[in-house]
Amino acid sequence: MGERPDIDLTRPSAARVYDYYLGGAHNFAVDREMAEQAISMWPELPLIMQANRAFLRRAVQFCVREGVTQFLDLGSGIPTVGNVHEVAREAAPDSRVVYVDNDPIAVTYSRTILGDDPRTTVVQHDLREPDEVLAAREVTGLLDFDRPVAVMLVAVLHFVQDDPAKIIAAYHDAVPPGSYLVISHATHDGQDTQADEHTDLYRRRTATPMTMRSKPEVEALFEGYELVEPGVVHLPLWRPASSEDVDEHPERFAGLAAVGRKL
Template identity: 50%
Template structure:
């Protein structure tokens, strides 16, 4: 699938812009809308799933900022939308620093335009599957001090790294660069225990495989929990997204059945003994 942008340039669909469409954003092209609409034919809860994940990330990032974390590395950040991470954390601490990382150059360009007047936040084009390129990026090292705690955010991105060895190695390298007192914040789509039909899952797999460069790869609860091995989990642990410290302002799409959120999330702290 491909579409044509306003300037006439052909743009293939990307996971970031499909997600933006589900969130009600405007930074998407015809190919993204076509792929999203195809998915909605069999998975009509797509927008609710995206917004539930976004709400989880907002709650967890605010928790980190209120706990004293002043630096954030958001890998797989996607397209800028309302309630961005830098807006949330800088409300708590105006001097907080944020680096957004995404594989989609359009997402990075849009982010840089949004951040033009914010010297404490930036965006870089890099690939989660090559963590050294992130950790050594001059804009990353210029803004973040890796001798102090960092909040590493991997929100709804690891299910686009379908190879297990690559995914665990990438997270391991990123974690290894963080000092004790840093945190790993992660959300991940799963079919484990979730009530969605297998044909819905298969169609979602197929659409991402055909439409984007980032095919979908779901993991089980046990596989997702493995990313937190050795970390001190913040209560309530790795849970369905609506169950992680909900607030009255959250969307209530899956309050009656959190498993329908099809996503697990958690927050883990690197303890001193991993130093």
């Protein structure tokens, strides 16, 4: 897998575990072992991750249709097949994307995958420090904050134990009206003990313990944004491509999704 940053590889990384769930190759034995342990406890996990990925695709397509071609993907993990820049460029080849992650291995592999693409870059920063993220030369050099930007927080805020509303507010203030906020978030709503066991596993095994949130808590994160229909819903219910994509029990996907527009 090439050169690796000087980092402890004895502990799983949430970004690399997610990569494994999606069938990616940018993960290590310790990540695969934890992922398999999680799947043994909750067999539907790969389906949940795929549903989250499908939401990301639909949300990016929506933003492009609304005329937004700039994306700030916070907590992006590893941009494997079907990530933001690929989806956006299917409709708008001039789309610009900045990926932000604090995992040095995820960043290293991201740079390898992205190569010398002049309209896409990756920054190693912590999304919980918006002032540093927004001041990074890679961000200011690629994104024009006089034009709308889609701020992506997909499957990452449940790893933020700080007050996520204050963090989101800082990014809200940095983008102009017409910008979008895209969020997907793990939830206990409609779940049994599997969700609790999954949360406990991340608390014990990784440096990024999970905090699942309810629908009202996720709705509160859109302060200053107008929610796009259908609002905050379970992953498969956010603007499905067809009725065939809607599961009879969408709550089993254990994730909420929504998009908001800054007025």
